[in-house]
Amino acid sequence: MADxxxxxxxxxxxSIINLRGYLDAHTxxxxxxxxxxxxxxxxxxxxxxxxxxxxISSAGLGVFMAYVEEIRQNKGDIKLSGxxxxxxxxxxxxxxxxxxxxxxxxxxxxxxxxxx
Amino acid sequence: xxxxxxxxxxxxxxxxTPKQILEKVNEILLQRLTKKDFVSALYGIIDSEKEELTxxxxxxxxxxxxxxxxxxxxxxxxxGLGLTNSFDFNNHLEEITINLKDDDTLAFYTDGITESxxxxxxxxxxxxxxxxxxxHSDKSVNEIADEVIKEVSxxxxxxxxxxxxxxxxxKWNKKNNSNGV
Numbered sequence: 439m440a441d442x443x444x445x446x447x448x449x450x451x452x453s454i455i456n457l458r459g460y461l462d463a464h465t466x467x468x469x470x471x472x473x474x475x476x477x478x479x480x481x482x483x484x485x486x487x488x489x490x491x492x493x494i495s496s497a498g499l500g501v502f503m504a505y506v507e508e509i510r511q512n513k514g515d516i517k518l519s520g521x522x523x524x525x526x527x528x529x530x531x532x533x534x535x536x537x538x539x540x541x542x543x544x545x546x547x548x549x550x551x552x553x554x
Numbered sequence: 555x556x557x558x559x560x561x562x563x564x565x566x567x568x569x570x571t572p573k574q575i576l577e578k579v580n581e582i583l584l585q586r587l588t589k590k591d592f593v594s595a596l597y598g599i600i601d602s603e604k605e606e607l608t609x610x611x612x613x614x615x616x617x618x619x620x621x622x623x624x625x626x627x628x629x630x631x632x633x634g635l636g637l638t639n640s641f642d643f644n645n646h647l648e649e650i651t652i653n654l655k656d657d658d659t660l661a662f663y664t665d666g667i668t669e670s671x672x673x674x675x676x677x678x679x680x681x682x683x684x685x686x687x688x689x690h691s692d693k694s695v696n697e698i699a700d701e702v703i704k705e706v707s708x709x710x711x712x713x714x715x716x717x718x719x720x721x722x723x724x725k726w727n728k729k730n731n732s733n734g735v
Contacts, residue, residue, distance in 0.1 A: 493675075495717075496594070496665065499592075500589075500590035500591060500592060501590060503589050503590060503592065503637055504588075504589045504590045505589075507589070524677070531594075531613060531614075531615065531616075531629075531665075532592070532594060532613040532633065532634040532637065533612075533613050533631070533632055533633030533634060533637070533646060534633075536631075536633055536642065536646050537633065537637065537638055537642065
């Protein structure tokens, strides 16, 4: 099974999760744990950057829905950035652009939080 | 899967339009599925008298029409079932009607086809799929389906197929008033 890992960096109140490798049903718990940790620390402004993500399966998409409601109830949001065309197409097919803000770069997503 | 089919089966006897059926299924699945789970679906109704196909797409692969060797892809607006509340889901769900003409070929499929991988982890892809449909569109529904499955199997022979594959090919022929799978 291909690898998947994440790293988190903090920029003020905003947390940025960088994804790397292959996100599918088997590797999704890694990202789930990231969301749980951030919520437990009351950090609700989250950018997920896909720049280094090679692949996402439709099952991997479910993780984003699991926590977004709680995050938005706490006046936060999950914003997505840096998707390749291939990854974007998978999100697009399921209608995710109607539910999430998706930016070309991590910087643009961070900036959007600051504009609030 | 059996539960989903059961829900569609029951609702199809009570509700007349694809949009309304999908809206109701979304409402039911929001209560039944965990937040992480969702279902994609395309629901269509063929009116043989009016020679029309009416459908809506809830996060599923687009519907494909091949007419006179030209392909049209219908990626109508719609969110996957169980992903969001009725307000957002219903507002974004688009229903369209296509007038059918003799010898039209329609294809409905799951992403197990287009996301099949070779040993270099390259996708089979939508273009490859479309080209096969165009090339064989003058053949019977079974022959077209066989060609697609043969090409997908060849392409992914050295890589394990993780996803399921569903493919439905229909042909419209007024004279026989029949369609096939």
